[in-house]
Amino acid sequence: MDLRATYRDAGVVTVVDIGGRITLGEGSALLRKTIRELLEEGRRKILLNLADVNYIDSSGIGELVTAFTTVKKSGGDLKLLHLTKKVHDLLQLTKLFTVFDVYSDENTALSSFR
Amino acid sequence: MASDTKHLEVTLDTHVESVNLAEEMCLRVAESAGFGEDDCYRIGMSVREGVINAFHYGNQERPDKKIHLAVDITPEKMIIHVLDEGKGFDLKGVPDPLAQENLLSTSGRGIFLMRAFMDEFDVVPGRTGGAEIIMSKKLPSGNDPSTNNEGGQNASPQHGA
Numbered sequence: 001m002d003l004r005a006t007y008r009d010a011g012v013v014t015v016v017d018i019g020g021r022i023t024l025g026e027g028s029a030l031l032r033k034t035i036r037e038l039l040e041e042g043r044r045k046i047l048l049n050l051a052d053v054n055y056i057d058s059s060g061i062g063e064l065v066t067a068f069t070t071v072k073k074s075g076g077d078l079k080l081l082h083l084t085k086k087v088h089d090l091l092q093l094t095k096l097f098t099v100f101d102v103y104s105d106e107n108t109a110l111s112s113f114r
Numbered sequence: 115m116a117s118d119t120k121h122l123e124v125t126l127d128t129h130v131e132s133v134n135l136a137e138e139m140c141l142r143v144a145e146s147a148g149f150g151e152d153d154c155y156r157i158g159m160s161v162r163e164g165v166i167n168a169f170h171y172g173n174q175e176r177p178d179k180k181i182h183l184a185v186d187i188t189p190e191k192m193i194i195h196v197l198d199e200g201k202g203f204d205l206k207g208v209p210d211p212l213a214q215e216n217l218l219s220t221s222g223r224g225i226f227l228m229r230a231f232m233d234e235f236d237v238v239p240g241r242t243g244g245a246e247i248i249m250s251k252k253l254p255s256g257n258d259p260s261t262n263n264e265g266g267q268n269a270s271p272q273h274g275a
Contacts, residue, residue: 024166025130057162058227062220069218086155093230094223095212 003027003053005034007043013113014043015081015106019052022060031060035067035078044076045113049106051082056090068100077101081109123184126165128173136165136183140194147187148254156231157192157251163224164196164247172198172244182242191233191250198244205237 003020016034021027038046048067056064064080071078079101083091091097103109122143126132140161144154165181173179182197209216211223229235232249240246 023162024133057159057166058221058223059166061223065218066220069220090227094226095217099217 003030005030007034007038010047010106010110013045013047013110014038015047015049015110017049017052021055022053022063023055023057024059028059028063031063031067035070039071039074039076044071044074046071046076046078047081047103047106047109047113048078049081050084050087052084053087054084056087061090061094061096064100065096077113079103079109079112081106118189120187121184123182126181126183128169128175128177128179128181130169132181133162133165133169136181136196137162139183140185143185143187144192147192149192149251150254153251153254157194160228160231160249161194161196163228164194164249167224167247168196168198168200168245171203172200174200182240187253189253191252193248193250194232196247197240197242198246199242200244202239202243202245203237 003018003022003026005016005018007014007016009015016038018031022031035046046067048064068078081103083102083104091100091102101112103112122139124136124139126136137158141154141158144157149157161183165183168181169175173181179199181199182195184195184197186193186195205225208225209219209222211217211219211226216222225235225237228247228249233252234248234250236248238246238248
């Protein structure tokens with residue numbers, strides 16, 4: 001399944017609902033494009049909802065890191081919400097759990113930006 | 115090659131779509147060999163990473179070069195070979211993606227994932243002059259791939275190609 005991404009406002013935070021596979025090619029490119037567009041619109045507090053991301057490869061992991069560092073460099077913050085088991089395990093394996101702020105509850109995640 | 119080894123090989127274009135194709139093919143072989151869902155995921159991911167490595171680092175995304183994928187099912191294990199037409203590389207020179215200074219690197223996790231997900235992993239000089247990734251996973255215990263047709267009998271590898 002290809003990646004899809006939509007976003008919605010939750011106060012000062014933009015929640016990006018992502019579904020599908022974040023993999024080499026279109027999946028990674030769409031994530032990059034979405035983050036770039038949000039930053040261009042001045043949206044710098046971004047919560048990536050990965051509840052429907054069922055697969056991610058090393059390119060997808062790299063794209064998440066790129067998103068994180070790009071948003072941080074622009075003075076914003078990017079956090080992750082609702083990891084599926086596969087994504088959770090991969091972030092743990094690659095030690096990226098120590099890098100990302102990860103939440104399992106949307107309200108708690110939104111509150112953390114304030 | 116031993117007569118009780120099943121062998122399948124395919125030559126892939128240096129194209130992003132080859133990554134999905136290789137993953138799908140090996141997943142079917144793994145299912146046919148009796149691997150469960152979790153192992154199939156690990157095998158599929160490792161094949162993806164091996165072919166991404168060949169596509170990007172080995173062949174430098176050059177369409178005039180090919181990626182050679184081979185799968186052997188022996189009575190003990192599934193062995194996967196991914197050969198590129200690049201210049202080869204030394205496994206010892208690959209940075210550790212878990213090192214603090216590399217955690218925010220946007221690449222360099224493929225080999226780490228293959229090592230983590232497969233039972234055996236190595237990179238050797240290939241017959242093309244490029245790098246050949248060889249990785250394997252032990253078949254589930256009690257499995258006899260010659261009689262197991264669950265979940266993908268249409269994709270069973272051919273004998274002794």
